[in-house]
Amino acid sequence: MSVIVDIEEALKDRLGATIAGVPALVRLMRKTDNSVEAVPVKIESYPKQPSDQLLLTLAESGAVVVRYTGSTYSARRDVGAVSVQDRVMVYEVLVFSKSLQDRNSGAGIYELLDLCALRVIGYKPAGCVDGIELIRDDYVEEQKGSWTYGLLFSVKTQTIRVV
Amino acid sequence: MSHVQKQILDRVVSDLTGLSATGSRVYRSSEHPVTTATMPGLSVSLGEELAGEGSISATIKVVRLTVLVCVEGDDFDVSTKVLADIEAALYGDYSAGRYVAGLALSVLYRGCSREYVTSTAVRHTRLTVQYDVEYQTMDGAAETAL
Numbered sequence: 001m002s003v004i005v006d007i008e009e010a011l012k013d014r015l016g017a018t019i020a021g022v023p024a025l026v027r028l029m030r031k032t033d034n035s036v037e038a039v040p041v042k043i044e045s046y047p048k049q050p051s052d053q054l055l056l057t058l059a060e061s062g063a064v065v066v067r068y069t070g071s072t073y074s075a076r077r078d079v080g081a082v083s084v085q086d087r088v089m090v091y092e093v094l095v096f097s098k099s100l101q102d103r104n105s106g107a108g109i110y111e112l113l114d115l116c117a118l119r120v121i122g123y124k125p126a127g128c129v130d131g132i133e134l135i136r137d138d139y140v141e142e143q144k145g146s147w148t149y150g151l152l153f154s155v156k157t158q159t160i161r162v163v
Numbered sequence: 164m165s166h167v168q169k170q171i172l173d174r175v176v177s178d179l180t181g182l183s184a185t186g187s188r189v190y191r192s193s194e195h196p197v198t199t200a201t202m203p204g205l206s207v208s209l210g211e212e213l214a215g216e217g218s219i220s221a222t223i224k225v226v227r228l229t230v231l232v233c234v235e236g237d238d239f240d241v242s243t244k245v246l247a248d249i250e251a252a253l254y255g256d257y258s259a260g261r262y263v264a265g266l267a268l269s270v271l272y273r274g275c276s277r278e279y280v281t282s283t284a285v286r287h288t289r290l291t292v293q294y295d296v297e298y299q300t301m302d303g304a305a306e307t308a309l
Contacts, residue, residue, distance in 0.1 A: 074283070074284070077194055077195075077196055077197065078194075079190050079192045079194050079195060079196045079201075079206065080190050080191070080192065080196075082196045082198070082201065084196045084197065084198055086197075086283055086284035086285075087284070088284070129198075129199055129284045129285045130284060130285065130286065156284035156285075157284065158198055158284050158285070160196075160198060160200075
């Protein structure tokens with residue numbers, strides 16, 4: 001396994017977990033009998049072969065997609081038998097939705113973005129040495145009424161070699 | 164034999180190894196790894212040396228001892244406990260009017276700076292503790308403390 005994958009999996013679990021005081025990531029679907037059902041928003045890794053059609057499908061159902069965007073490393077510290085570099089790993093949560101703000105459906109993209117941020121801020125996945133720091137969120141694209149926004153954040157790990 | 168500076172550093176590292184909070188996490192270095200596994204921990208180094216008073220054939224030398232204390236988080240309780248342990252260990256190594264296993268004429272506390280560092284992956288409190296260690300050698304015999 002890779003640290004990158006381990007953390008990505010932990011992030012997906014966190015986004016889908018029940019957290020006290022933080023609303024779940026759901027969209028409300030009205031059924032044919034006019035009753036309303038809360039359906040969890042899909043939480044997935046970024047598609048291996050993303051296509052416009054696939055991204056439109058994600059927006060149609062409302063989805064949150066996690067991907068790793070890269071790392072930066074500090075200068076190396078060599079002390080005795082220990083070599084260490086701090087690693088800041090950046091992940092992006094892409095949020096897909098058909099609507100920007102839709103309080104009735106519970107799946108407007110603004111609300112999903114805020115809920116994703118609330119779910120990850122300060123969270124420390126296993127193997128990390130500090131909690132998540134939010135970096136920014138921004139507009140990615142709009143296609144045929146389907147919106148995509150991204151939320152960028154970082155986690156800190158260390159690459160350590162002991163001789 | 165080795166230079167008295169090295170003998171002093173070896174002895175100080177030995178004195179500071181096994182303290183209650185820092186244990187065996189003592190590094191002979193001016194840098195610290197700053198990982199969760201190495202904190203709370205110490206890094207011990209010697210710096211600038213100046214000539215003090217002396218006689219015609221002997222020189223008193225004053226070398227700056229720096230102990231870097233790294234403690235995870237913004238922790239005042241542990242860091243001050245480590246400070247107290249260091250002071251007790253250094254001044255406790257005293258017999259027959261000499262310090263540091265008889266190598267030093269005196270050990271003088273010179274101060275301590277405190278900084279909370281957030282720029283590393285592991286946020287930590289960093290104390291830089293400084294002492295002056297005074298010793299004397301015959302001129303031309305830097306490996307034997309008088």
